[in-house]
Amino acid sequence: MKKQGVLNRDIARVLASLGHTDQIVIADCGLPVPLGVECIDLSLKYGVPSFLDVFTELLTDMEVEAFILAEEIKEENPLINQMFELQAIPTYYLPHEKLKTETSKAKVIIRTGECTPYANVILRAGVIF
Numbered sequence: 001m002k003k004q005g006v007l008n009r010d011i012a013r014v015l016a017s018l019g020h021t022d023q024i025v026i027a028d029c030g031l032p033v034p035l036g037v038e039c040i041d042l043s044l045k046y047g048v049p050s051f052l053d054v055f056t057e058l059l060t061d062m063e064v065e066a067f068i069l070a071e072e073i074k075e076e077n078p079l080i081n082q083m084f085e086l087q088a089i090p091t092y093y094l095p096h097e098k099l100k101t102e103t104s105k106a107k108v109i110i111r112t113g114e115c116t117p118y119a120n121v122i123l124r125a126g127v128i129f
Helices: 009-017 051-061 078-085 096-105
Strands: 023-027 038-041 064-070 091-094 108-111 121-125
Touching: 009 038, 009 051, 009 108, 023 051, 023 096, 051 078, 064 078, 064 096, 091 096, 096 121
Parallel strands: 023 108, 038 108, 064 091
Antiparallel strands: 023 121, 064 121
């Protein structure tokens, strides 16, 4: 049995397969999943698991070089946006419709139970060397 890190076998598999600049998405329960993009659905009920719980755990296991968020998060979900502003990782913003289009390039969308507006992020994989 795995001793540390992400225990979910599907997420662990995806993280182990990432290369530089590959993208994964952590999504609220309302973000549409484009055809052809794998979805790992963690949602149990509204709010569980939370976006922040999943995000925090993934950051411990994944080298991230950039975050991509919807511009609308700045006004519609300032608490989650503030958490990104505190990170030492570059953050980029796109209009929500463009963010949804960009998710079609992701290796996976991890769906949470989050039900606050615009709680979606694209994580771009970095390298550890």
